[in-house]
Amino acid sequence: MQTFYNECLEDLNIASLECSCHHKGHLIKHGFYTRKIKTPDGIMTLKIQRFKCKHCNHTHAFLLSIIIPYSQILFHDTLSIIRSNTMQDLDQLMIENPNIDESNVSYIKKQYSMHWKQRLLSENIQLDSSLVFQCFFHFKRQF
Ligand SMILES: [Zn+2]
Incomplete structure (x- = not known):
C-alpha cells in the first residue's frame, strides 16, 4: 500500500x-x-x-480516495458498514477484515447518521464509488 x-x-x-x-x-x-x-x-x-x-x-x-480523513477504516469497508442492514452482513465483513470490530461499526453508523445521511439524501447522492467526488462537488468537503 x-x-x-x-x-x-x-x-x-x-x-x-x-x-x-x-x-x-x-x-x-x-x-x-x-x-x-x-x-x-x-x-x-x-x-x-x-x-x-x-x-x-x-x-x-x-x-x-480509498482513505477517509481521520479514519483507519478504508472507504469500501466504510460503505459496506453503512449499507449493511443485518448482523450477517457485518459478521461477514468482520471475518474478512478481523481488525474491524463492533465498536468501529457502531461509531461509523452513528457518525454517518449524525453528519451525512440527510446531506446525501438532500442531493440524491448514492453510497457508491462516486461518493468522494459527489461530496467535493456538492459540499466542498471530503466524505
Ligand atoms: Zn493557500
Whole structure:
C-alpha cells in the first residue's frame, strides 16, 4: 500500500494543485504524518505526505480516495458498514477484515447518521464509488 501511495505521489504535478485559498503553484512538501489503516492483511502504517501553501500557510494532506480523513477504516469497508442492514452482513465483513470490530461499526453508523445521511439524501447522492467526488462537488468537503 505504501508503494502504491508513493507511486501516486510521484505522479502528482504539485505545481498544478490549487490550495483552498484558490492560489495555484504555491504548495510545497511539508513533512509526513502516519496513519494506521485496517486492512484484511493486518493494521498497516501509511506515511501521508503533507503540503503547505506558501501563500496562506494552510497545510493539506495527500490522501487517496480509498482513505477517509481521520479514519483507519478504508472507504469500501466504510460503505459496506453503512449499507449493511443485518448482523450477517457485518459478521461477514468482520471475518474478512478481523481488525474491524463492533465498536468501529457502531461509531461509523452513528457518525454517518449524525453528519451525512440527510446531506446525501438532500442531493440524491448514492453510497457508491462516486461518493468522494459527489461530496467535493456538492459540499466542498471530503466524505
Ligand atoms: Zn493557500
